[in-house]
Each structure stands twice: as structure tokens, then as C-alpha cells.
Amino acid sequence: MxxxxxxxxxxxxxxxxxxxxxxxxxxxxxxxxxxxxxxLLIWVxxxxxxxxxxxxxxxxxxxxxxxxxxxxEEDSGIEDxxxxxxEEKNIKHTEETKALFEKEDWSSFYGYxxxxxxxxxxxxxxxxxxxxxxxxxxxxxxxxSLTWDTKLGNNWKSRISAKAFYDFAxxxxxxDTFTSEVLNELEKEAELREVYLEGSPFGSLxxxxxxxxxxWGTADxxxxxxxxxxxxxxxxxxxxxxxxxxxxxxxxxxYYFGDFKLQAVAIHQIKFNKSAPPGSDYNSTTTEIKxxxxxxxxxxTEYGLALSGTFSGWxxxxxxxxxxxxxxxxxxxxxxxxxxxxxxxxxEYRHSRLxxxxxxxxxxxxxYIWKAEAANFWGxxxxxxxxxxxxxxxxxxxxxxxxxxxxxxxxxSGVRHLNDFDHRLEAxxxxxxxxxIATTLNFMQDYYNQTLHLQLFGMMIGEWGEDGxxxxxxxxxxxxxxxxxxxxxMIYQPGDSLYFQSLNDNDRIFFxxxxxx
Amino acid sequence: xxxxxxxxxxxxxxxxxxxFSGGFYPAEKVFALTGREIMEKVNARDEGDxxxxxxxxxxxxxxxxxxxxxxxxxxxxxxxDTLSLMFFLSPADVKNTGFLTYDYNESGKDDDxxxxxxxxxxxxxxxxxxKSGSFMGSDLNYSDMxxxxxxxYDYTLMKETEVRGKKVWQIKAVPKHKxxxxxxxxxxxxxxxxxxxxxxxxAVRWVHKKRRNKYLDVKxxxxxxxxxxxxxxxxxxxxxxKTLHKTxxxxxxxxxxxxxxxxxxxTVRRLEKGA
Numbered sequence: 001m002x003x004x005x006x007x008x009x010x011x012x013x014x015x016x017x018x019x020x021x022x023x024x025x026x027x028x029x030x031x032x033x034x035x036x037x038x039x040l041l042i043w044v045x046x047x048x049x050x051x052x053x054x055x056x057x058x059x060x061x062x063x064x065x066x067x068x069x070x071x072x073e074e075d076s077g078i079e080d081x082x083x084x085x086x087e088e089k090n091i092k093h094t095e096e097t098k099a100l101f102e103k104e105d106w107s108s109f110y111g112y113x114x115x116x117x118x119x120x121x122x123x124x125x126x127x128x129x130x131x132x133x134x135x136x137x138x139x140x141x142x143x144x145s146l147t148w149d150t151k152l153g154n155n156w157k158s159r160i161s162a163k164a165f166y167d168f169a170x171x172x173x174x175x176d177t178f179t180s181e182v183l184n185e186l187e188k189e190a191e192l193r194e195v196y197l198e199g200s201p202f203g204s205l206x207x208x209x210x211x212x213x214x215x216w217g218t219a220d221x222x223x224x225x226x227x228x229x230x231x232x233x234x235x236x237x238x239x240x241x242x243x244x245x246x247x248x249x250x251x252x253x254x255y256y257f258g259d260f261k262l263q264a265v266a267i268h269q270i271k272f273n274k275s276a277p278p279g280s281d282y283n284s285t286t287t288e289i290k291x292x293x294x295x296x297x298x299x300x301t302e303y304g305l306a307l308s309g310t311f312s313g314w315x316x317x318x319x320x321x322x323x324x325x326x327x328x329x330x331x332x333x334x335x336x337x338x339x340x341x342x343x344x345x346x347x348e349y350r351h352s353r354l355x356x357x358x359x360x361x362x363x364x365x366x367x368y369i370w371k372a373e374a375a376n377f378w379g380x381x382x383x384x385x386x387x388x389x390x391x392x393x394x395x396x397x398x399x400x401x402x403x404x405x406x407x408x409x410x411x412x413s414g415v416r417h418l419n420d421f422d423h424r425l426e427a428x429x430x431x432x433x434x435x436x437i438a439t440t441l442n443f444m445q446d447y448y449n450q451t452l453h454l455q456l457f458g459m460m461i462g463e464w465g466e467d468g469x470x471x472x473x474x475x476x477x478x479x480x481x482x483x484x485x486x487x488x489x490m491i492y493q494p495g496d497s498l499y500f501q502s503l504n505d506n507d508r509i510f511f512x513x514x515x516x517x
Numbered sequence: 518x519x520x521x522x523x524x525x526x527x528x529x530x531x532x533x534x535x536x537f538s539g540g541f542y543p544a545e546k547v548f549a550l551t552g553r554e555i556m557e558k559v560n561a562r563d564e565g566d567x568x569x570x571x572x573x574x575x576x577x578x579x580x581x582x583x584x585x586x587x588x589x590x591x592x593x594x595x596x597x598d599t600l601s602l603m604f605f606l607s608p609a610d611v612k613n614t615g616f617l618t619y620d621y622n623e624s625g626k627d628d629d630x631x632x633x634x635x636x637x638x639x640x641x642x643x644x645x646x647x648k649s650g651s652f653m654g655s656d657l658n659y660s661d662m663x664x665x666x667x668x669x670y671d672y673t674l675m676k677e678t679e680v681r682g683k684k685v686w687q688i689k690a691v692p693k694h695k696x697x698x699x700x701x702x703x704x705x706x707x708x709x710x711x712x713x714x715x716x717x718x719x720a721v722r723w724v725h726k727k728r729r730n731k732y733l734d735v736k737x738x739x740x741x742x743x744x745x746x747x748x749x750x751x752x753x754x755x756x757x758x759k760t761l762h763k764t765x766x767x768x769x770x771x772x773x774x775x776x777x778x779x780x781x782x783x784t785v786r787r788l789e790k791g792a
Contacts, residue, residue: 406651
């Protein structure tokens with residue numbers, strides 16, 4: 001199942017759960033609910049399905065010897081089994097197959113369309129009709145994505161892809177009660193995504209020019225060295241993995257020698273994570289804070305270098321990047337005296353220019369893949385300590401087990417450590433912790449010749465989940481080739497984090513029907 | 518890689534046959550060859566090298582509903598190791614997904630496998646330990662796609678018989694250890710090897726710990742560039758006489774000794790470039 005081509009993983013890339021607006025941390029244990037819910041989600045279906053994991057494993061080990069030793073006696077049954085061959089005539093597909101494969105176009109269009117729905121079952125409708133209603137149906141979103149690939153001779157090709165959606169949920173409610181930021185960001189969107197030209201001008205050199213995605217690292221749910229493309233965090237944990245990375249205009253060179261690849265990247269446009277707009281269900285703040293975005297000019301170009309090696313049984317890579325942090329810090333830019341109130345701060349979102357160097361490693365061993373990432377980040381700035389820049393160290397370990405048929409279980413855990421921590425950073429508006437820990441658990445299982453796919457995903461923030469988390473369960477069914485329906489539930493764990501507390505009322509069920517063409 | 522092997526020279530057949538290596542049994546003394554010796558000859562058959570081709574997988578459920586997967590496949594050899602690369606062309610939701618496998622001949626050494634997922638723009642290494650899972654929803658599993666270790670099985674030549682007018686050996690293969698049964702997903706198999714060309718043309722496999730059998734039946738066998746290739750094979754999963762699911766595998770435009778199928782092809786670089 002892990003070999004499936006389409007995205008059936010976490011549905012979201014989780015970057016240590018950072019939030020621009022709310023970073024207050026305290027202790028409140030949501031670990032119990034995390035473990036209970038995740039364990040329940042995983043083991044209930046396992047226990048309840050005799051064909052699946054437990055039945056296979058326990059019965060396998062209990063009765064294997066008997067089964068193997070009984071083969072001689074079974075020879076009489078072999079003859080019965082051997083009579084089971086079908087004598088039907090060949091299925092008439094040969095001509096059709098030949099016709100399809102012999103035609104290889106220089107140009108191809110493909111994409112997907114469908115509708116995405118979500119229903120918030122915790123929130124109550126506002127008593128005052130002048131307030132936004134985030135209860136009930138919160139998304140009724142038809143979407144469309146189209147990609148055009150062309151082959152330009154033997155060594156060059158291009159891609160243009162675009163995506164659009166319109167959300168009818170706002171029109172079905174009191175549309176005027178939603179903020180303009182919400183309507184601008186969430187009601188409709190049409191954007192070009194990947195637009196690039198790529199080729200191999202020399203034997204060992206590949207070049208790709210244009211808007212693209214470069215994904216670094218070995219982890220699936222958490223990110224350490226994967227720093228180049230910003231992410232779409234507007235609906236935390238709900239965005240399809242396919243859409244979560246935001247393409248950026250880049251020049252990318254890949255040089256291959258032996259078992260190694262040397263990659264150089266220059267990013268020509270400064271873009272940051274997409275965050276939930278003020279007034280939305282994922283951002284309850286009402287005032288928009290100015291974000292200072294560095295101008296996309298030569299001296300602000302972001303750079304990345306990676307040396308990766310692919311070997312028998314293991315892969316390793318070294319990464320270096322100089323970039324603007326996609327996560328902003330809050331800066332008090334000004335203080336204004338308001339009679340009767342006092343001094344009121346004027347806040348701005350700022351992005352530090354960081355330098356990162358790190359490594360990533362994956363090793364296979366039987367049914368396991370072991371993963372590790374580690375990186376150091378220099379140049380972090382904060383409001384409360386302006387006299388110096390800080391260094392951050394991130395370390396991640398993970399493993400993926402695939403020893404059960406059509407099943408994958410993975411766990412990833414990482415820590416983000418702020419070096420030379422200054423306790424002034426714990427105060428507003430920085431709200432920093434010296435250590436921030438995140439752990440994810442992802443269980444996937446396929447049934448009925450991979451037509452039905454179960455995914456259970458849990459994440460907890462903090463050593464024992466005290467800073468919140470989320471649990472997501474989904475079931476996808478392939479109705480026919482290229483047409484699938486997917487439904488599930490998302491439950492947020494508030495913990496002591498103000499951010500996750502703000503998400504606590506966003507528990508929802510979701511549904512998506514998708515047709516690929 | 519599985520598919521590459523299949524069309525390279527009925528690799529599936531070979532694979533299945535290879536799964537059954539044998540010891541010496543009194544019953545075999547009446548035959549000129551033992552089951553193990555036959556399997557060694559099957560294994561030693563020329564499978565071809567530097568191949569390319571196209572494959573169609575038709576998945577049919579018990580209600581007759583069909584799903585169709587189309588792939589482009591490449592196969593090659595590096596010393597005694599088998600390399601394969603394949604790309605999904607359809608259905609659209611898996612288009613451009615690539616799968617690269619290094620199947621090592623060395624006993625006990627796990628295969629290397631990488632999967633390129635275009636949705637993630639990322640190549641993932643895959644653990645190749647367990648091979649009992651369904652390959653892309655078909656009735657084949659991953660053990661059907663990789664070369665088994667002959668020493669892990671006992672082969673017994675049961676009898677000589679005929680299949681569609683061709684003389685065959687009927688051989689039973691049983692894993693020597695329970696770990697191999699768990700890993701491959703099969704507790705035993707009976708296979709039919711054509712005596713004139715050492716190609717496996719039929720097999721019945723007992724699914725481990727389930728009351729199910731898988732029937733592999735080569736419907737079309739062609740000699741391409743001097744190499745026998747099964748161009749159409751049906752794999753049916755049954756419980757008793759009741760069909761649960763069926764896969765039809767077809768191979769087209771298979772060619773061997775292609776100049777553009779070389780060591781540079783079986784790399785992560787090529788995997789990420791797509792078909």
C-alpha cells in the first residue's frame with residue numbers, strides 16, 4: 001500500500017506546529033487523549049477485521065509449523081485445487097492495448113476535478129447574525145487542476161500546471177458577515193503552480209528553470225531540512241499533501257557523478273507560508289498584522305545546495321541553504337499612546353534571514369526503514385532580545401514498518417532546540433520555548449485489492465502532548481479507475497497551546513469526491 | 518521490476534518457478550531430473566537483457582468490474598543482479614508514478630526499491646522485507662516480482678503430465694522455514710514447467726493462512742528475439758471454486774538488447790524524470 005502512487009499519507013505537512021500569532025505554551029496533558037484516540041483508531045479496525053494484521057500475525061506464528069508439516073497429507077487436496085484453472089477464452093484487450101501504447105504524444109494534458117466538503121460539528125451558530133457562522137457546512141468547494149506537459153526533443157520538456165477552486169459555503173450563509181480577508185483567501189482561488197522548462201544540456205547535468213517544488217529530506221510528516229518551498233497552512237492538517245507545498249520560481253542545477261547528485265538551487269521570489277486569514281475558523285484574531293515581505297531582488301535571492309548519495313540499503317544527503325524563515329516572528333515596530341488606554345504596540349510580522357546546514361539519512365533493514373534528519377539554523381531574530389541572533393538545532397528520528405501485508409505504520413519524532421536560550425523570549429510577543437517536541441503516528445492499510453484505503457494519523461506537540469495535537473481518520477474508496485471518494489473526521493487536541501486551543505472548536509468531518517483524467 | 522522481469526522472459530513464471538527449489542525425494546528417483554534440477558534449469562534459462570516493453574494490468578473483481586493499469590517497463594542485468602524500472606501511464610491518478618528495483622542475487626540481501634511519487638515530488642525508499650502485499654492492487658504480490666532464493670524451498674517432482682497438449686513437469690514447492698512463508702505470503706505452490714523450453718506455464722499457489730488459492734495461467738507464450746516471453750497471463754484468486762478477484766497481465770512491444778536501456782536508466786535520476 002505504501003507503494004501507491006497517489007497521495008494517501010498525512011494530508012498535511014506538519015512543520016513542528018508553529019504559528020505566527022499564538023505561541024504561548026504551558027502544561028496541560030493531552031497525551032492521554034492523543035494516545036487513546038490514536039490507539040483506538042488504529043486497533044479497533046485491526047481487531048475487527050480478521051483478514052488483517054492481528055489475525056495474520058497471531059495465527060501465522062501459532063499455527064505455522066502445523067501448516068507446514070501438514071503438506072504431505074494435503075496432497076489429496078492438491079488435485080482438487082489443480083482443477084480450478086479457468087478454461088475461459090482470452091479477454092479481448094490486446095488490440096486496444098497495442099493501439100494505446102504505440103501512440104506517444106509530445107504533449108499531454110491531465111489533471112483532476114471534484115468537490116470537497118467539510119462540516120464543523122462542534123461550533124454553534126452565532127447568536128448574533130452579524131457574526132460569521134463557522135458552524136455546520138464550512139466548505140462546499142468544487143476544484144479543478146490541469147497540467148500540460150510537453151516533450152521538446154529528446155532532452156527537454158516543459159510543464160504548466162494550474163489549480164482553481166470556488167467555495168460556495170460562504171454564499172450559502174450570510175456572506176457579508178465574513179471578513180474581506182476570509183473571502184479573498186478562502187472563497188476562491190486560481191493560481192499557476194508549476195511552470196518550468198527542464199532539460200539535460202550535457203550528459204550529467206540537468207537544469208530546470210521556472211516555478212517548481214524541491215522537496216528535501218526523508219521524513220514524511222515532519223520537516224527539518226525541507227526548507228525551500230513554503231507551505232499552505234490555511235487549514236491546519238487538512239490540506240492535501242499534493243497541494244501543501246507552494247511552488248517558487250527557481251533556477252535548479254543537478255549534477256550527477258557516480259552514486260552522487262550535487263544540486264544547486266537559486267530562488268528568485270520571496271514567498272512565505274499561507275496562513276489562515278484573520279476572522280477565519282483557523283485564525284480567530286480580528287486584526288490583520290502587517291507582514292514585512294523582503295523585496296524579490298538579487299541580494300535577497302535564496303540559495304540551496306544538496307549533496308545526496310544513493311547506495312545499497314541506505315541513502316544520505318547533506319544540505320545547506322540560505323533563506324528567509326517561512327515562519328515569522330512578531331516585532332513591536334512602534335508604541336502609540338492612546339489616552340485612557342495607555343501605550344498600544346504596533347506589531348509587524350518579520351522574517352529572519354537564516355542559514356541552515358543539515359543532513360538526512362534513510363536506512364532499510366528488513367521490514368523497517370529508519371530515518372533521521374538533523375540541522376542547525378543560524379540567524380534567528382526575536383523582539384525581546386534584539387542584541388543578538390539565535391541558533392536553533394533540530395533533530396528528527398523516524399521509522400516506517402511495512403511487515404504486514406498491505407499495511408504501513410510509521411512514527412516520526414523531532415525536537416527543536418533554541419540554543420543559548422534567553423528566558424525573556426518566553427514573554428509576549430515571542431512566546432518561545434527552549435525545546436519544542438513533535439511526534440506523529442501514521443497508519444495506513446489497504447483492503448479489497450487496494451480499492452479501499454484506511455488512514456489514521458495522529459500528531460502531538462510537546463513531550464507528552466501537553467501542547468496540543470490532532471487526530472485524523474479517513475477512508476478512501478476507489479469507485480472506479482481514477483474516481484475516488486474520501487471521507488473522514490479530524491479532531492484537534494487543545495492542550496495548553498493557545499494555537500491548538502483556538503483550533504479546538506474546528507473538529508470536523510470531511511468528504512471529497514475526485515475524478516482524475 | 519516485476520513487470521520488467523515478466524516480459525523480459527516470462528519473468529513471473531521464472532520467479533514463480535524459482536520459488537520452488539527442491540531436495541531429493543524417493544518419489545523423484547523414477548524421473549530423469551529432480552524438481553530442484555528442473556528449477557535450476559528454469560533459473561538458468563536466458564531471460565534476456567536490456568529489455569523494454571509495455572504492460573497492461575486488468576484487475577477484475579468478483580462482480581466483473583474492471584480497473585486497468587498501463588505501464589512502461591524496462592529491465593536489465595548488472596552482474597548477477599536484476600534491475601527494473603517501470604512507470605505508470607494510467608489511470609490518471611497514478612500517472613508518472615515510478616518504481617525502481619535492484620533485485621540482488623546475493624542470498625539474504627534485501628532488494629533496494631525506490632518509489633517516485635509525483636504528487637510529493639519526492640522519491641521514497643521502500644522497505645523490501647515483506648513481499649506478501651498486493652502489487653498495485655493486482656492478484657500478484659511483491660514476492661511474485663522478485664527472484665526467490667532457491668535454497669529456501671523444497672521442490673518435489675510430482676509427475677509428468679500435459680497442459681494444452683504440451684508435456685510438462687508438475688512440481689510442488691514448499692518453503693523450508695515459516696519465515697519464508699510469511700514473507701512471501703504463500704505456504705506452498707504447485708507449478709507446471711514445459712519440458713521443451715523450461716518455461717512455467719501454470720502455477721497454483723496457496724495463500725498463507727487463508728483459504729485461498731492463486732492460479733497463474735499463461736495464455737500466450739511467444740518467442741521474441743530468441744527468448745520465451747509470456748505475453749498474456751491470467752492470475753485468479755479463488756476460495757474453493759469461487760473467484761474472488763482476477764488479474765490479466767498483457768505485455769506488448771517487448772524488445773531486448775536495446776541500446777538505450779543501459780546502466781544510466783536504472784537510477785533515481787531517471788526514475789524522477791518519468792516515462
